Amino acid sequence: MLAYIIRRVFQSLLVLLIVGLIAFSMFRFVGDPIDNMLGQERTMEDIDRLRDQLGLNDPFVVQYWNFLTGAMQGDFGMSYRQGRPVAEILLERAPATLELAGVSALFAIVFGIGFGVLTAIRRDGVLANVVMTVSLIGVSLPTFLIGILLIYIFSVELGWLPSFGRGEVVRVGSWWTTGFLTESGLKALILPSITLGLYQMTLIMRLVRSEMLEVLRQDYIRFARARGLRERSVNFRHALKNTMVPVITVTGLQLGSIIAFAIITETVFQWPGVGLLFINAIQFVDIPVMAAYLMLISVMFVGINLIVDLLYVAIDPRLRADTTARAK
Amino acid sequence: MADRVQGISSRLREGTAHKPAAPDGGTDKPVLSLRDLVVEIPTRYGVLRPVDGVSYDISAGEILGVVGESGAGKSMAGNAVIGLLDPPARIASGQVRLNGESIESLPRSEMRRLRGKQIGMVFQDPLTSLNPLLPIGEQLAETIQEHLPVTRREARARALAGLEEVGIPGAADRLDSYPHEFSGGMRQRVVIALALCAEPCMLIADEPTTALDVSVQAQIIALLKRLCRERGMAVMLVTHDMGVIAEAADRVAVMYAGRLAEIGPVADVLTAPRHPYTYGLMGSTPLAARGQRRLNQIPGAMPRLGHMPEGCAFHPRCPKAAPACSQSVPQPVVMGDGHLAACHFPMTVEPQEAAQ
Ligand SMILES: Nc1ncnc2c1ncn2[C@@H]1O[C@H](COP(=O)(O)OP(=O)(O)OP(=O)(O)O)[C@@H](O)[C@H]1O
Ligand code: SF4
Numbered sequence A: 001m002l003a004y005i006i007r008r009v010f011q012s013l014l015v016l017l018i019v020g021l022i023a024f025s026m027f028r029f030v031g032d033p034i035d036n037m038l039g040q041e042r043t044m045e046d047i048d049r050l051r052d053q054l055g056l057n058d059p060f061v062v063q064y065w066n067f068l069t070g071a072m073q074g075d076f077g078m079s080y081r082q083g084r085p086v087a088e089i090l091l092e093r094a095p096a097t098l099e100l101a102g103v104s105a106l107f108a109i110v111f112g113i114g115f116g117v118l119t120a121i122r123r124d125g126v127l128a129n130v131v132m133t134v135s136l137i138g139v140s141l142p143t144f145l146i147g148i149l150l151i152y153i154f155s156v157e158l159g160w161l162p163s164f165g166r167g168e169v170v171r172v173g174s175w176w177t178t179g180f181l182t183e184s185g186l187k188a189l190i191l192p193s194i195t196l197g198l199y200q201m202t203l204i205m206r207l208v209r210s211e212m213l214e215v216l217r218q219d220y221i222r223f224a225r226a227r228g229l230r231e232r233s234v235n236f237r238h239a240l241k242n243t244m245v246p247v248i249t250v251t252g253l254q255l256g257s258i259i260a261f262a263i264i265t266e267t268v269f270q271w272p273g274v275g276l277l278f279i280n281a282i283q284f285v286d287i288p289v290m291a292a293y294l295m296l297i298s299v300m301f302v303g304i305n306l307i308v309d310l311l312y313v314a315i316d317p318r319l320r321a322d323t324t325a326r327a328k
Numbered sequence B: 001m002a003d004r005v006q007g008i009s010s011r012l013r014e015g016t017a018h019k020p021a022a023p024d025g026g027t028d029k030p031v032l033s034l035r036d037l038v039v040e041i042p043t044r045y046g047v048l049r050p051v052d053g054v055s056y057d058i059s060a061g062e063i064l065g066v067v068g069e070s071g072a073g074k075s076m077a078g079n080a081v082i083g084l085l086d087p088p089a090r091i092a093s094g095q096v097r098l099n100g101e102s103i104e105s106l107p108r109s110e111m112r113r114l115r116g117k118q119i120g121m122v123f124q125d126p127l128t129s130l131n132p133l134l135p136i137g138e139q140l141a142e143t144i145q146e147h148l149p150v151t152r153r154e155a156r157a158r159a160l161a162g163l164e165e166v167g168i169p170g171a172a173d174r175l176d177s178y179p180h181e182f183s184g185g186m187r188q189r190v191v192i193a194l195a196l197c198a199e200p201c202m203l204i205a206d207e208p209t210t211a212l213d214v215s216v217q218a219q220i221i222a223l224l225k226r227l228c229r230e231r232g233m234a235v236m237l238v239t240h241d242m243g244v245i246a247e248a249a250d251r252v253a254v255m256y257a258g259r260l261a262e263i264g265p266v267a268d269v270l271t272a273p274r275h276p277y278t279y280g281l282m283g284s285t286p287l288a289a290r291g292q293r294r295l296n297q298i299p300g301a302m303p304r305l306g307h308m309p310e311g312c313a314f315h316p317r318c319p320k321a322a323p324a325c326s327q328s329v330p331q332p333v334v335m336g337d338g339h340l341a342a343c344h345f346p347m348t349v350e351p352q353e354a355a356q
């Protein structure tokens, strides 16, 4: 068991090292920040001075080493564009994205599992059919279109919800800002969260549904019924738990992509998070910001994957036995 | 294997499997009575009848073996009794009486309360019958608490007693074990404990040993037999194994194409079958004498459900078939004490065979 965990952590670190290399390579091969940072009237001396200052004249390995050690301490260098530490800028933007992603994920998981179970156990019900049809639309429409559609209906036509921004935010602690504590902040979260979470919600729902249908055919479900257990217990205690292993895999991956996809939603809703920051950074070839963003996203992906793998073991006793057997 | 067969044949000779029976094949107060049970499956191509007018009784403390080729409707009949037919299959007519009360048209919720509490069921494959993610003590306690007004502690105590009763060694330490930590035979014991933990008066065992290692099959059958006697349960034992029938069953019902071909005390049916189908299954000499456990192969195949021949469903394969056979469906006729066969031209019993 311990060996398994150590192995997985080690693999995760390896992945991060590789991503770090890719992120770092951008410094060398994508665009030249100097062009953007200095105006038209630059001199060769100006350029050289700035290159030195940014460490761009060091050998590749030294630069990579500096990048890695820096990144580990949360130091991603200075933003080419804003002239401030990247970490500071990211920290400022992170709460907006994390709150949005968190609410979206919650929405996707709760409704995804709920609707998935519903459509599986009431396969021929009216509600199940409606949900299935609507979910088809959910998967097939691109995210930005859904966002624009929601804005059109709920902001422009009905005027119920804001069409952009985070609303009023409250500062909590030294750097976290939250939209959960004000009415306008909560209202502002609704449309972007639905936009961002809808696709994942339908994916989770369809997966739960198909897994659930599969599990409901199993002998142990039949045997549970033959022992006179209630439908509720059969469906939720016996069936749902058995669908969880594949569902957790996909859900975990989807949570990672929620953060990645936030770029689109943040652009549509002008949401002041790291996604929007990244889009702006691309326009200005602000490589430290781009690299830091890439690292951040991959840390999250890898972290979620690791948690998913450990969750399997927590849920399925058979895996527990196998991993201990292998570890011994 | 050899001494087991010896045991079977000696038992058959002694006729210990024979029980006094009412004319319809059961003793006076049956736990389960089927009366003209018909199960139908409506399909696009018409209505199929996997069970077509089956009647039999099972008394307390009695094991009725049910045999027949694959697709004969054995499982369908069992599922109909416990109310677990998969839609669109349904009981179209006839009665299922449990301790004298009709249960075939009970509402779903009442039928559910009956399952486990009055009727237990054991399936073929113990590997897939247990929820892999719940400890077996959990699954037992949950079932016990569903049916009996006991606390969690009492439920666990009963779970433990149940495991001990079915012969799980070191039961106290196994309550928190998961199904995968047991061997196949032990798992089937756990399954039996689960089916019986709310003390039902009736058990349906649908091929309980088919998926097991030959070495443990006899143990499971012995266990079922012991539980049946000790608890006075009525047991419906579906199997393809004539050794199992000879060893465990008191009476045997032979099904063919959804209908009852023959039913009677094991000793009579095995040594002196009257229905040509049963005769074909057993071969021409008494089964046990040849040490044979598997059913004989009869040339041809059972008709498919949508294509039942007129009259006796067996006539295309029957060596004794006559014109009358394709015209009218033979009704069960009394052949002996509690022995019925549904055939226009039953086999005659040759004296020397009957004497054996
Ligand atoms: N949903 C269905 N639609 C059509 N036919 C069905 C359906 N389910 C079962 N059947 C048919 O019903 C018949 C009876 O099946 P049943 O399972 O009772 O057979 P069995 O006697 O238990 O056979 P086995 O020894 O293989 O278990 C079979 O011919 C089967 O093909
Ligand atoms: S009724 Fe006729 S066809 Fe059917 S089993 Fe008897 S002899 Fe054979």
Ligand SMILES: [Mg+2]
Pocket (backbone or CB within 6 Å): B074, B075, B076, B206
């Ligand atoms: Mg069957």
